[in-house]
Amino acid sequence: MKKTNRIFTVLIFIFLYIPMAVLVLASFNTGKDITDFEGFTFQRYVELFQDEHLLKLLGNSLLISILASAIATVFGTVAAVGIHGLKPKMRKTVMTLTNIPMTNPDIVTGVSLSLLFVFVGTKMLGQRDSLTFWTLLIAHITFNLPYVILNVMPKLNQMDVSLTDAAMDLGCTPVPAFFRVTLHEILPGIVTGAIMAFTMSLDDFVISYFVSGLDFVTLPVEIYSYTKKPIQPRVYAMFTLLFALIFVLMLTMNLLQLRSDKNKTERRGKTITKGQRYFRRLAALVCLLALLAGTGYLAFGTRQEIITLNIYNWGQYIADGSDGSMEIVKAFEEKYPHIKVNYSTYDSNEIMYSKLSNGGITVDLIIPSDYMIARMIQEDMLLPLDFDNIPNYQYIDESFKNTAYDPENKYSVPYTWGTVGILYNTKYVDEADVTGWELLWNEKYAGKILMFGNSRDAFGIAQYLLGYDVNTTDRAELDACAEKLKEQKPVLQQYVMDEIFATMENEEAWIAPYYAGDCLVMMENNENLAFYLPEEQGFNLFIDAMCIPSCAQEKEAAELFINFLCDPEISAANMDWVGYATPISEAKQYLDPETVSDPVAYPGDETLVNGTNFTYLPEDISRYMESLFMEVRND
């Protein structure tokens, strides 16, 4: 029995710690990702400490966690003492009420807080940026409070009530009695509560996501928006350090507790041991630093003599100085010192759209995709651009003007573009079979074929194959596409999005449709991979373009930024890092000639003619398509 118990204990530990071990391993790996271990390196850590952007995010997260947990600890403790003083029946009711927010789904808490902040900020205080650092802080304090109360309450219940009586009996008024006696008794509960609150704050995504403005973003919120590129290994290094920090923190606390228990029996008069005292000083120092950093940030953040330009873009969708690239935002700020860029990110068009339509934030520049631009134009969410401020618009190639989504070229300036084609492995796939989209239905390769995990791209392929318009609103045509997609299911390995990188590079799958830019990345990592564009059947030509949303406050600065990005040299430097194609031919001279001449990255005009843009589908049609796709996937 004892033996089985021991085995189970070991198993549980393995179960709990294996994921962390893999992360730590990944952070020291020279290989590109977890599937390929090559060697040992500290390079990820070096990169991490050179990455100002990541460090700033980490700082933000630590700042908000420390501030929020410290404030919540004070308030929560006071509240717990208050609740404890209530009559038992009332106490029970109040405890239930304080526990509810904890069990409430984060998403509900997040949305309701966001609504409240926007309502109070915009409607009652008349601010235009109602979602700020402060709302984030308030939200974190709000969801931290129950954890502190929950941890302090049992300690209060355990405490001999006559201890407080005794203190008062010996001459203490109620407040000193609390500090001299009660506080010592409930301290373990307070510390656990504070640590719990801190960790809850540190890894909160859902609530932070809804209540943070664009001026102050925490690490989890940003990491979630990293969908344009796979997560960089330096992020593993950061997570490893975070884990180590928490681990060491818990370990020291336990050790100190042990030691102080021992010391207390031996030492005279000093009720605080040396270790405890150092620990307290350290804790006080950390809190002080956090407060200083907080005030410093606010003092800095509220400086108003310079214009703040709020840019809202996909994660990892602008060259940020890493890997020897140009740091575009910094270069812009250097050129226009009176403008300070505030950069934040989203991970899908839909999320950007809902964030903007919820209100409460100020955004001056966004980079949505074609169909979303069409929708936003239709809903009056974009401002017409003043092209006098964007002289570099002249460099944009004609093939990217007069598009389906912005036929009059009034609202958008193309940022990148790309095609959707088929990536296949030449080692396994017979070139003779590469004739068109039907390759994705080829039974010969059953089990080795991947398909898009999103409805629009998946239906697009079926539409090209069946010869329908990709922007059709005919339900019968959509039904036919769904049938076609169902036919494909037996040969499919799985529906994917980002997972495609690993699966194709490892040759676990041989055929998959994907975006050309990403295909190039995969082809670089596995030379057996090739890209094919079914020109005759047609293919999706997607464009992400820069637009100014109607909530913009600094339209002119935004136009300056658009102009800056349209500078051929800048565009080249930017796209070199981003990996997508530039719509500016003039830029090609600054790019690697090999890339420019690659037909995958830059298909010729004669090819591009066959590409079509997605445009916005009416709400009911896109919903219908979504439900059909769900049906197909669950079939």
Add this chain to the structure above:
Amino acid sequence: MSKELIRLRDLTMEFDGERILDGINLYFNDHEFLTLLGPSGCGKTTTLRIIGGFLKPTSGTVTFDGKVINDVPPYKRQINTVFQRYALFPHLDVYDNIAFGLKVAKLSKDEIDRRVNEMLEIVSLKGYENRRIDNLSGGQQQRVAIARALVNRPKVLLLDEPLAALDLRLRKDMQNELKRIQQAMGITFIYVTHDQEEALSMSDTVVVMDKGRIQQIGRPEDIYNEPKNAFVADFIGESNILDGVMLADYKVRFFGRTFECVDSGFAPNEPVDVVIRPEDIDIVPPSEGHLVGTVTSVTFKGLNYDIIVEFKGFKWLIQTTDFHAAGSTIGIRLNPEDIHIMHKSDYSGMFGDYSSYSAEYDELTEDAGDEEE
């Protein structure tokens, strides 16, 4: 004795509509050792907490040195308390526990040191200054609690069942110790207990309480020898309580016989409760007895045997040093001074019958458990 220090006037206390104290009138003299004695729930701890300032009475007044102190908080009263489970501060050592009140009062370091050492001497804890509270025995913790209270030189020390958590031997030692300390310090002790023996052996005055009312106040001997009603007679020691009729002064009739007694002042033919202490009964051969009965059970108690004897369907407890086997027939004699007569009260008929011997003798109210509130 000496002058009056504290007086409780018409004190009542209610919690959630339940009456805990019902018209308490009581005074405490300076230098007195007074004990509030009663079963749990009788209101003794509530009374103590009102004196300490931890509770406010629903009505009535508390005066201290002639001034009403109902609204004076505990930290402003010249009263200190020794709590039931000591309530020592676990995060402080012995020295700092004792010094707590002095530090709050911001006395000089030398003064604190002097007084703490003096107290350590009094409670015989020299050398224990740096001990943690958890490393002390129950008796030592008890002493720390007393020292912590007395070091502030209060005029009154309240002790709430201070010995309840100690084992029997230690309890006896501490009783003597407490009495010695009280005499050495010369201050008033107000002591709460449910242990009648403790109350009788230590106190100058005993106040017997039940159901929120004072049942009797008096010197320990008087309480024992002259209980006022069946409750007191039963709660203080063991008593056989019988229905009787006071025929005239010094003449009481019960069990169909007329006995001589030493009580007087009752109305002619007044129904009364007759108390006969188990240890006062003389056992004689059946032929010589006033009453003749059969032994139904015998319990060896060390000093004596407790025997239950049935007289005409009524069971008595008799304490005797001689063994009488169950089933044997014995006679008893009652001397006039062994018979105590009480007026009838609400408690008449509730106590004093040993038919359900074991349950009764296990001292039905005597659990050291929690007091009211």
